[in-house]
Amino acid sequence: MNLKIALLSGDGIGPEVLAQAVKCLQSVETTFNHHFTFSPALVGATAIDQTGTPLPDETLELCKNSDAVLFGAIGDPKYDNDPNAKVRPEQGLLKLRKELGLFSNIRPVRVYQSLIDRSPLKKEIVSGVDFTIYRELTGGIYFGEKKINEKGTVASDLCEYSEKEISRIAHLAFKAAKSRRKKVTLVDKANVLESSRLWRKVVTRIGESYPEIELDFLFVDNAAMQMILNPSQFDVILTNNMFGDIISDEASVITGSIGLLASASVGADNAMFEPIHGSFPQATGLDIANPIAAILSAAMLLEHHGLIEEAQAIHMAVENAILNNVVTPDLNADSTLGTDYVGDYIANSIVDTDEYLHLNNENIGLGKSTII
Numbered sequence: 453m454n455l456k457i458a459l460l461s462g463d464g465i466g467p468e469v470l471a472q473a474v475k476c477l478q479s480v481e482t483t484f485n486h487h488f489t490f491s492p493a494l495v496g497a498t499a500i501d502q503t504g505t506p507l508p509d510e511t512l513e514l515c516k517n518s519d520a521v522l523f524g525a526i527g528d529p530k531y532d533n534d535p536n537a538k539v540r541p542e543q544g545l546l547k548l549r550k551e552l553g554l555f556s557n558i559r560p561v562r563v564y565q566s567l568i569d570r571s572p573l574k575k576e577i578v579s580g581v582d583f584t585i586y587r588e589l590t591g592g593i594y595f596g597e598k599k600i601n602e603k604g605t606v607a608s609d610l611c612e613y614s615e616k617e618i619s620r621i622a623h624l625a626f627k628a629a630k631s632r633r634k635k636v637t638l639v640d641k642a643n644v645l646e647s648s649r650l651w652r653k654v655v656t657r658i659g660e661s662y663p664e665i666e667l668d669f670l671f672v673d674n675a676a677m678q679m680i681l682n683p684s685q686f687d688v689i690l691t692n693n694m695f696g697d698i699i700s701d702e703a704s705v706i707t708g709s710i711g712l713l714a715s716a717s718v719g720a721d722n723a724m725f726e727p728i729h730g731s732f733p734q735a736t737g738l739d740i741a742n743p744i745a746a747i748l749s750a751a752m753l754l755e756h757h758g759l760i761e762e763a764q765a766i767h768m769a770v771e772n773a774i775l776n777n778v779v780t781p782d783l784n785a786d787s788t789l790g791t792d793y794v795g796d797y798i799a800n801s802i803v804d805t806d807e808y809l810h811l812n813n814e815n816i817g818l819g820k821s822t823i824i
């Protein structure tokens with residue numbers, strides 16, 4: 453398959469982790485005989501420094517004309533610490549999501565058995581945790597009208613949602629639950645917010661057309677608590693833009709590190725793949741950032757394009773690295789292995805499992821079909 457991939461490395465650790473994801477995609481290219489074209493473009497603080505804007509027009513055009521966007525991270529302390537800054541790196545990411553129509557952000561949360569001791573929670577609580585967050589990505593308080601009075605003493609951000617915005621992501625969440633454990637939990641604040649009450653109404657109605665799926669509701673404050681008390685109860689979590697942002701960082705803690713969590717941002721015509729973490733500015737250039745979230749985002753990119761075995765090969769290579777303790781210091785405080793080393797190790801262990809089985813079966817005189 454030929455794929456045109458736009459590479460938006462961004463700021464901080466973005467370029468370091470994205471380079472490892474590219475290595476893995478290149479390894480997939482040779483192992484499975486595909487052709488991927490990588491086109492780098494500016495975004496975030498780096499783009500502001502060079503062009504004055506966090507999302508130059510050329511970057512947006514490139515993304516629109518690519519089969520997928522692979523995104524690193526944006527953000528820089530010089531903007532984080534300046535509430536008066538008018539131009540901010542985050543505006544680039546938000547505009548990109550909006551312009552590409554990426555309304556659904558899918559964030560899988562899975563605990564690796566071999567990392568169970570890395571979780572701050574007890575083994576018996578985290579064992580087997582496997583859920584996915586469907587976070588609405590182009591609406592809500594992030595994109596509602598923002599106001600501040602002339603004196604600069606009163607400010608507001610409007611949280612607005614339409615039925616259409618809710619229903620299109622709700623359908624995706626229900627469909628995902630069909631091939632999982634058949635449960636959707638809507639996380640909202642319907643006891644207080646009008647917009648959350650609309651979410652409940654719309655999602656309840658849509659749920660009726662998925663009778664095999666159990667639909668559950670949790671207020672976000674309780675959901676934050678349940679995620680720590682009993683995370684195994686979740687299968688598919690459906691939620692708005694802001695709640696999804698917050699609970700996904702919380703969920704990452706269960707797994708042992710935010711450096712493990714990948715995501716796919718999907719719309720009708722475009723798709724972007726991005727770690728859930730940020731630019732981790734303190735780690736820039738230190739070769740300590742965990743590249744796995746970026747690498748697994750590349751796996752989600754492949755899966756999105758129907759390259760299931762290829763995505764599986766990346767997952768197996770990641771599991772192999774984790775099993776062999778080839779990890780960055782966030783997963784093992786004694787580790788002296790860096791981002792680049794872990795990236796190389798994972799890229800070099802990507803194999804075509806089908807071929808591997810085939811070869812091994814032939815060696816022992818069995819046809820491939822007898823085993824698979």
Ligand SMILES: NC(=O)c1ccc[n+]([C@@H]2O[C@H](COP(=O)([O-])OP(=O)(O)OC[C@H]3O[C@@H](n4cnc5c(N)ncnc54)[C@H](O)[C@@H]3O)[C@@H](O)[C@H]2O)c1
Binds near residue numbers: 465527545728743745
């Ligand atoms: N999608 C994005 O680009 C994105 C997401 C979140 C935050 N940000 C931006 O990033 C900047 C820093 O934000 P922050 O400090 O709140 O969040 P962050 O995710 O960058 O870092 C928070 C903490 O998570 C850990 N961490 C993050 N990524 C890691 C990795 N790959 N490996 C190991 N540990 C990792 C570190 O302990 C770090 O201190 C801000 O400017 C923020 O706006 C961008």
Ligand SMILES: CC(C)[C@H](C(=O)O)[C@@H](O)C(=O)O
Binds near residue numbers: 545
């Ligand atoms: C950087 C910021 C705009 C972004 C968000 O809030 O969506 C980030 O936290 C994320 O989770 O991708």
Ligand SMILES: [Mg+2]
Binds near residue numbers: 697698701728
């Ligand atoms: Mg976030």
